[in-house]
Amino acid sequence: MGGLAKTIPKLASDWATERHSQKGWPKFLESVKVNGIRGWSGQMVEFRFPVVAIAGENGAGKSTVLKAAASAYSQDPSAAGTLAQTFSPDDFFPTTPWEIVSGAQLTYLAKQGASSFPYHVRKHTKRWRGMPERPKRPVFFLDISRTQPIDTLIGYGRLAVAKMASGNFSAVIDDEYLGVLSRVLDRTYDSGEIVQSNNKQVGVLATSGRKYSNFHQGAGEDATADLVALLQNAPRHSLVIIDEVEASLHPRAQRRLMTELIGLAQKNRLQIIVSTHSQYVLEQLPPEARLVLTTDEQGIKEVIYGATTELALSLMDDEVHPELILYCEDEKAEYLVHRFIDYTDPDSHSRLAVVIAGPASSVKTLGLMADQGRLPGLVMGVLDGDQNESPGCAIIPGGTSPERAVYEGLSSDGWRIVAERLGVREGDLVDAWEHAQRIPEKHHVWTERIAEKLPAHIRKSRIWEAACDVWIIDMLPEEVRNEFVGDLLQFLPPVSRRP
Incomplete structure (x- = not known):
């Protein structure tokens, strides 16, 4: 697995020292609470770092959180002439012949200058209220529709002709952001522009003396060019939201993209929120920048902060089917758990998996969900010895770290x-x-x-x-080892073995 992006230390340092100053992030969306929309019932999602990645299975609620965040602000006059937009919740959560949206509320906590304040928009019946009171901020949202099916490309040829004839809007990608595009895709680009007309958008790139539109580009190249053009437009302190940030990119390009996003967040004091299914994206970020959304068997949504890549993947992947999953805090705890079992009940190893979940808060959340029967299969948390007892969790012997x-x-x-x-x-x-x-x-x-x-x-x-x-x-006394392993394996059904 890869390590953190090389741009993380500088961003983390600036976030730690300047986040509350005008030189830092004087505009910052700290949290959003969703109620009455797509199965959400008042859960809060906090954003604890300038770049945050939200992982989870399809249907866990990632897109809902992104769209709720995009609806937090009205347009800032400083973003006039850019690709920034003002979004209404109705743009994302409309009432249709198949769904009626009512009794819904989005509650925000936003930092504006030296203080943070809560506000909300709500739809009790037919109309969303509280919209004019939203604070102003440039918002840029790139959703998954940028990876377009072939039938949506129809008309691009006519758009190109119209552009040549009437000079429709064209955004030229400057040298700095051509460099970003070139580094992400590991290819030198000579020029680039985004042509827009009648709600259609065409990316036109040139490399090695050849110019071509996105009708002739690969999906990853097309999606990355759109993203780079958007980032070039984003004024300082903007909110940038990207659905499935890894779309159509291979692993090395995904890592390079995250490095560029982190660098731009540090340089321009951007807040960037992305959704992902990719381990390569998650690996580039520190624990405070990762969160996982889960939906249990009763449909209740849960937010897990500081999730490790291993935890995120285990919650999104059913390929491995151990009878028991033990979630612990870090690699040191993982080794201890394995060795306790090796010395006490080695035959059980083939029936379980030990997964690093991240901080104690994540382990406790998973243990509680397991204790309440809200996770499929057998799950138990394993806390370090310096933690207090918690439902669904065992504690490593020693009484300390x-x-x-x-x-x-x-x-x-x-x-x-x-x-x-x-x-x-x-x-x-x-x-x-x-x-x-x-x-x-x-x-x-x-x-x-x-x-x-x-x-x-x-x-x-x-x-x-x-x-x-x-x-x-x-x-350690043998009885201490036996008691701990007994706690871990207490719910694992016994098996009969032939001599």
Whole structure:
């Protein structure tokens, strides 16, 4: 799997230091609450980072959240002459011969300057009310219809002729954004423009001396050109919303696109909200920028924040069918869970999966949903030892964080055995451990600090694994191991095995 986009550190730094200043994000949509629309019953979705990706199965509500966000503002005069639009909830949630939309409400929390304030638009019966009171902000929305079926292309030839004859609106892609397009698609473009007429749009690109319209472009090239033209139009502090941001792009291009979006969000102080089904998109973002929408068997919607890529994929993919799914917080906890089971009930491994879910809040949400019977199959959360009890969750032994429990729980003999497993001198390992302890409040980096003092070929993962194995087997009483694994496997049906 790939890592975070290289543009993330600068954006994260600016967000941490300048988010509340005029140099930062003085206009920011902090949350939207949807009630009475498409199965939503008052759940709130928070946006906690300038670039946020929303994942979830089809029908989980991703598009509803994007459209609700797009309806949060009225047009800002500063965006006149751009591709920005003012959207009404009726544009997205209309009453039709098959659906009646009434008793609906969208509630927003938006930052305007130094303060945040709530407001809402509502449709009790026939009309949406509260529309004039919405704050002003440039909003750009690129929905999935940009990947157009072939029959919608009919008329593009006539549009091209009309443009040549009457000079209809044409937006030229400048050199800076041609560079963005070139980097995403790994191809050098000489020029580009977007021609619009009668609600039709044609992208025209030139590369290697050849000019061609989107009728002759690949779907990914067409969709990316439209997006780049939109981004070029977006004034500072705009809200940019993109449905299925990865549309028609291969994995490397998806990663490059996210790198460019993050860079533009940092440079122009944009707020960008995207939906995705792609692991490559999610991998480029930090935990606070990822959220997953789920709909349980009773139709209740749930929002999971800080979701890992592994959690998002497990909630969207049915290819693997373990009898039991255990959700834990991170890789260190994942290894501990596996080893506890290996030493206590190794036969059960083939019947379960251990998935990294992210922060404790995500694990607790999943545990609660499982405890209430709102998830299919057998699911349990596994919390680190520094967490309190929570419904549907077991707690790793130790009474504190995994790092503290393992490293501080090793006796002198324990460190000697770990040194033997790693093939290093006991004194060198103890010195490395004392080096790590100099920052006691940062136990999450103790393994890395131990590795700094050992030979380069000793991987960080080897240090953690050796320490865990010794702690579990030689430091913990057998009854503690058995009780913990018993908690994990209590709902797993027994099986009979032939001798």
